[in-house]
Amino acid sequence: MTDVGLTPAQTAGPYLRIGLLRELITPTLVEPDDPRAIRIRGRLTDGAGDGVPDGMVEIWQANAAGRYRHPSDDRVDPPLEDGFLGFGRSGTEDDGRFEFVTVKPGPVPWPEGGAQAPHIEVAVFARGLLKHAVTRIYFPDEDEANAADPVLSRLAPAQRETLVAVAEDGGLRFDVRLQGAGHTTFFAV
Amino acid sequence: MSIDVRPFAEVIDADRAGVDPPYDHHDYVGTRLRAPKEPLVIIPATLTEVTGPAYGESPVEPLDADLTRQHAGEPQGQRIVVSGRVLGGDGKPLRGQLVEIWQANAGGRYRHEVDTGDAPLDPNFSGAGRCLTDHEGRYRFVTVKPGAYPWKNHPNAWRPNHIHFSVFGRAFTERLVTQMYFPGDPLFPFDPIFNSVRDEKARQRLISAFDLELTEPEHALGFRWDIVVGGRTATPLEEPHDD
Numbered sequence: 001m002t003d004v005g006l007t008p009a010q011t012a013g014p015y016l017r018i019g020l021l022r023e024l025i026t027p028t029l030v031e032p033d034d035p036r037a038i039r040i041r042g043r044l045t046d047g048a049g050d051g052v053p054d055g056m057v058e059i060w061q062a063n064a065a066g067r068y069r070h071p072s073d074d075r076v077d078p079p080l081e082d083g084f085l086g087f088g089r090s091g092t093e094d095d096g097r098f099e100f101v102t103v104k105p106g107p108v109p110w111p112e113g114g115a116q117a118p119h120i121e122v123a124v125f126a127r128g129l130l131k132h133a134v135t136r137i138y139f140p141d142e143d144e145a146n147a148a149d150p151v152l153s154r155l156a157p158a159q160r161e162t163l164v165a166v167a168e169d170g171g172l173r174f175d176v177r178l179q180g181a182g183h184t185t186f187f188a189v
Numbered sequence: 190m191s192i193d194v195r196p197f198a199e200v201i202d203a204d205r206a207g208v209d210p211p212y213d214h215h216d217y218v219g220t221r222l223r224a225p226k227e228p229l230v231i232i233p234a235t236l237t238e239v240t241g242p243a244y245g246e247s248p249v250e251p252l253d254a255d256l257t258r259q260h261a262g263e264p265q266g267q268r269i270v271v272s273g274r275v276l277g278g279d280g281k282p283l284r285g286q287l288v289e290i291w292q293a294n295a296g297g298r299y300r301h302e303v304d305t306g307d308a309p310l311d312p313n314f315s316g317a318g319r320c321l322t323d324h325e326g327r328y329r330f331v332t333v334k335p336g337a338y339p340w341k342n343h344p345n346a347w348r349p350n351h352i353h354f355s356v357f358g359r360a361f362t363e364r365l366v367t368q369m370y371f372p373g374d375p376l377f378p379f380d381p382i383f384n385s386v387r388d389e390k391a392r393q394r395l396i397s398a399f400d401l402e403l404t405e406p407e408h409a410l411g412f413r414w415d416i417v418v419g420g421r422t423a424t425p426l427e428e429p430h431d432d
Contacts, residue, residue: 133212
């Protein structure tokens with residue numbers, strides 16, 4: 001319906017750090033010394049391959065057991081985990097680098113039955129993005145689940161490849177390319 | 190290539206029924222190397238998308254919502270109250286929503302190292318605020334009216350006065366970052382960001398209204414602006430056209 005009068009999006013602009021990258025919401029979803037902690041590093045780049053230095057990446061995910069902290073996830077099992085909200089923000093630095101410390105989420109249900117492979121939802125904000133861009137991070141050690149995943153399995157191989165993080169330096173690497181060769185697959189949700 | 194399962198529908202611009210601007214808006218030079226160019230892939234709203242963060246119990250202080258009292262002295266400029274409601278597309282008020290704002294000072298300068306404009310910084314103004322909506326979905330900030338400022342998009346380019354807003358909505362699909370403008374701004378016809386919203390009615394919804402009821406006598410002018418959040422698409426999974 002168009003007459004509900006939704007408010008349009010506008011770019012977050014180059015100064016988003018002032019309002020959004022404060023102490024309340026951080027890139028650290030679990031303590032780095034949590035034995036389950038994984039470090040996800042990446043680079044946000046533009047169509048020229050240059051790092052985007054003034055952007056922000058947000059992530060949203062289920063906990064390690066596959067439960068979202070939200071009323072719409074009203075399952076009793078798997079359980080919630082004290083202190084784990086499942087949301088984080090990272091600014092992008094001079095060369096477009098961002099970084100999160102989190103846990104690998106458990107699998108979550110697919111609306112028509114079955115499960116989705118473990119994944120993290122991602123929203124990207126920056127000057128030049130009139131509305132945020134949405135993508136997902138999948139995990140490289142989940143070949144079987146990824147092959148069966150209802151989203152990944154419907155994508156072309158080149159599209160799929162952009163969504164699976166790469167193991168690197170004991171953590172994971174996930175780059176977001178806004179345009180050009182190897183550009184990230186973005187979703188309308 | 191061929192895929193042996195039902196492909197998701199792809200659309201050029203799966204905006205929210207024509208509400209959002211397209212990514213690719215040539216007049217806004219910043220989009221040229223950053224706007225995603227390929228069609229978005231539509232996925233159904235799964236549990237991942239119908240959930241989302243909530244910060245309804247955040248330790249937000251009253252001073253966080255008053256940008257004129259965050260320093261030893263008062264900032265320069267026209268004091269204003271900005272208030273309104275955060276609503277769902279069904280008109281229901283959204284309670285306990287974290288509303289985050291940021292803005293330039295009255296002279297049109299952001300407290301940010303990248304803003305090298307020659308308007309002066311104000312030692313008494315940071316330009317950041319936040320609050321939680323009340324039981325009626327209402328938010329309220331006290332601040333100063335941000336100045337217009339020049340930018341390098343095109344020769345003699347100036348941004349209209351605006352305040353940046355961020356809200357979460359009830360689900361990841363309702364996440365919204367936008368800008369609030371002020372009524373009657375003479376810069377509207379020249380601003381590619383404001384005009385990136387193609388639908389005239391939707392564009393007008395970015396403009397606040399002067400409100401004498403919100404105005405505090407002998408203290409601050411009042412502006413009212415409601416924010417309505419809603420999901421991006423109505424029909425995520427379409428049948429393939431493989432005939």
